Amino acid sequence: MSKYMEVQTELKDAATFETALTAVCQDNRLVVEKGPGLVAYGYSKQTVDADFVIRKRQLGAYGDLAFCKTPDGIKVIVDDLDQRGQEIVRQVKQRYARTRIEKLARARGLEVQEVEAEGGAIRLRLVVPDNDRQNRTHVRRGR
């Protein structure tokens, strides 16, 4: 191994985020409302404008789980005490990270292999398919 990195995922790409959120909601049998112009309700009648909302009654939560598009990416609004909402956010981030990595890796000509997962983690191996060919063509796209 020559280099090791740890990265805290940020939801920067709106299209990938929406794909991830939709998939997680399907897996958890949750209905997500899609805006723009939605109003999310927090604890004690607080409100916030949002682009995606999962209503609190589905989560058994104190407030709605909301996501807002911003110039810097997706802003998450979840009550600190809502464990179910926070679990959904973790699942969305994991799905987002996987989708984004696979897309970016393939765009760079890397072959994506799934390795055995454990403990709720996802393991991928991104292989440079052919060193000689890689050196000649630099990048292979569209795989």
Add this chain to the structure above:
Amino acid sequence: MARPGAKQAYIDIEIDAGGNITSEVHGVLGPGCEGLADWVKDLGVVTVDRKTRDWHREPDQEQSVRPTARTGR
């Protein structure tokens, strides 16, 4: 980027249940590994970015077919 004759180059990625990512570059000696995995940084906030022993090795050190004279011995 990997050179011909080098070991198979790959990046091992782990995404934990909270969506946090770890990446390890294998099979590439020297600074060449930087370009292979730098794009992972764009996925969020980098909390650890560490070069390991292989990063400081020259790619040709593994191949004994080139008796390059080395200085400082």
